[in-house]
Amino acid sequence: MDYQPRDIEQRWRKYWEENEIYKVEVDHNKPKYYVLDMFPYPSGAGLHVGHPLGYIASDIFARYKRLKGFNVLHPMGYDSFGLPAEQYAIQTGIHPAISTEKNINRYREQLENLGFSFDWSREVRTSDPSYYKWTQWIFMQLFKHYYDQDADKAMPVETLAERFAKDGNANVKAVCDDDTPAISAADWNGMSEKEQNEFLLHYRLTFPEESFVNWCPALGTVLSNDEVKDGVSERGGHPVERKLMKQWSMRITAYADKLLEGLNHIDWPESLKEQQRNWIGRSQGASVRFALEQDADTKIEVFTTRVDTIYGVTFMCLAPEHDLVDQLTTPEQQEEIEKYIKWTASRSERERMSEVKQVTGAFTGSYCINPFNGEKVPIYIADYVLAGYGTGAVMAVPSGDQRDWNFATHFGLPIIPILDAQKDIETAADPTKEGKYINSGIIDGMTYDEAIPTLTNWLEERGLGKGKIQYRIRNAVFSRQRYWGEPVPAYWKDGVPYLIDESELPLVLPAVDKYLPTEDGDPPLGRAEGWKYQDQYEYELSTMPGWAGSSWYWYRYMDSQNDERFASKDAVQYWQAVDLYIGGSEHAVGHLLYSRFWNHFLYDLGLVPEKEYAKKLINQGMIQGVIESIFMEKSEAKDKRFVSADLLDQYPDTEWAQMPVHVDFVSDYGSEQSHLDKDGIEKFKEWRPAFANATFITNDKGQIVTKSEVGKMSKRYFNVVNPDDVIDRYGTDCFRMYEMFLGPIEQAKPWDTKGIDGVIKFLRRFWSLFFDGNGEFAVSQETPSKEEMKILHTTIKKVTEDIERFNFNTCVSAFMIATNDLKKMKCNKAAVLKELVVLMAPFAPHINEELWHRLGEEGSVHKASFPEYDEKYLKEDSITYPIAINGKTRATADFPADASKADIEKAAQELDTMQKWLEGKTIRKVIVVPGRMVNIVVG
């Protein structure tokens, strides 16, 4: 009987469902293991091509852990709030809930087609009120808490109010807005309720504040930096302006240190941790205040990580947007400064970033005074200084910083050496910390480690500065002017936000007539009728961002039906945290940072047991596609010309446009020889009837050579490979094994099916081990030979070790080798095959379930226990050693496994085959590495 994947797969999937094979409950008699995938956004295009890779890997690991006796939580759900559904609603008027439901059903089908072992009874959807009830609840907790630096955790705002009533805020060490005024107890007690509530917003972990946003009037919405290209919206090309808007914000800065520190305790890819560290950007340094020459009371504050270089300061640089620029500009310099400011305002961030080599700036005409030596320091503005970071002002040290050096050289400013170890500062800056200070007043002759405290103390004694830690992470804007998101459970009274009562959760998204902003520019919720708290106070009109729902979802899986709590205490206590989390690295500084922030907060409240919710994280690489394009003449002519890419240089005067073609038409797709042959050209004409009469200038082989590029798989490039098609042809098991066989999961790679035949061949061969020449199922009950046991146990060892290291590609190789070896020996011993079936079941769950039952075993193979290897079958009688002379292998020889080093050393030199190499040479040394090799060193 031939291997028929489709029959087998359908039958066993049904069996698993009927017998609830993958259902999991809290079980205190078993150790738990939690395998989590990043849940998908259900887009209209179907399951994203990058997803199966990660999902297959996590499924294999989940199945493996189950076989190893763990109680495995392996759930799946949908991150179902998002912009595409809203845009679709704007176009069609269809409620996003309806289109989302449809997409989810499609995803569910595709996921089931991949044979995953999810416990679907735990499915979550972030857009479901029973889910977002708890997203809103967590938001409320954030509003109700502030970050207390003495307790080093979040504390209830009520306790803060009590302290204000007693002592004011002078002794409160808490994370708050920079402009929080100092108040006394009397001040506080004299405030009205509204004033008190307003004041507390300076401390709450989520709070409304005026912040600049990219506002696009035409689209009536706020855009991310990414959606703005050259000052216009990416979609539609509408103008975008900077606008101040009241936005909810999350005080993630309060957790900056904990988020940094936590990275030391989790097993995440080092590169991803580094990205988060850079994003948080903790730098230790000092702030220094430079008084103006013209007005000693006005001071420019700078932040520097190298306060030790302060005697090398030869100019000061402000961001063009700095508050003091107007005041500093002298009448003579007015024109130049204005011109420069105008010029920088016209430059996009992209331009400012890419043109780093060009030195630009302008002199304000004013000076400030270096507090250490009283020197006059000229003040410039330059757009390499960013208004948004630190104080928007930099003290420039040309001898120690290359950018400052470039600027000084360009404007003819002095360059003062400050360390005796600095070299060649005439040609470039030298940022060294080595050596002793020179030209440096109070720190002359000191080293770096001595200088820093000396300077900081000096500054602090005089109130001119202090040691300071600066972060570059900013509070996270939490409002979206959109419909399809969680409503914020707050209302406005007298211009101050209040929370609704917890008993009123969930605050369900109201119906609206249109999904567009109102005429007044309010978000879509402004259209909802009666959208008022107790019919009098307007609810918050913005909704939450996409990352809200995904910042805690792993807890909901633990107890997804709970109405009383986000998850029961029991469930959270049992499942604790995610043991293995798999997803893409594109979430490095978005989801993976925000979710850690929320988790730290929930931990502070005692609601969850671990500070870090994901102990181990693996990034699966993106599977890319190949974009194949042909060249079409740019002309007004009705019938265009197309040219083979290898003939382009014969038409130097013609302009050609690149046009993507469907990859199905392309021969040798993805290679340098990729081309449309005669057949392909016909298919292309059929596909694009407008070009039926076009001219095709082919090369001498009659081909139109195409240009191949690796890039995103996307509908617009006609290069999407749908997993369903591959599965229809080869079966789920083959698809799963092939994706694993492609290479390491972390690696990005273009999708191609070139090697899939090897995997299907292997599965057929594996299947044939269980059948005789007539196609009848036939296994032998005989005791396996020593040789057969060796193959089995080598494979068990290899696969066990490789699964633990997530080297799934080499596991597949091991299965292939074992199958080939057993096939050669015509081994059909049930005792060997049964173990192999369990071993392979995580990778190819269906075929192995079938074979398990044919072997007469009870129950599901997925409830069996993973085989253990026995060292005794792995021992060799003899070991083949390579024998080298000066590192160059010249012969091999077998020695008994228990031979001593001395025996091997002696025997190796006496080998007949070695004599011709050793003739006339003097042996200086013989190196024997037991079990490995012999190297004879000759003179």
Next chain:
RNA sequence: GCGGGUGUGGCGAAAUUGGUAGACGCGCUAGACUUAGGAUCUAGUGCCGCGAGGCGUGGGGGUUCGAGUCCCUCCACCCGCACCA
């Protein structure tokens, strides 16, 4: 400019602590079986050379008896970024 990563046959890739580089698969070559095969099986396949042998893990240098692996240096490509003072 900064940060991170990658570089091994025609292709996807293997290679515990430095120890026979290229496992496994694709492709290719030859053969077997077939009416036929894009099915199956067998053998071969890093490069140069008839051969002995030589050369080979992006380039150059170093440490070592021995380097894909460790160190220095240069190059190429990819990803991220908010010029982070």
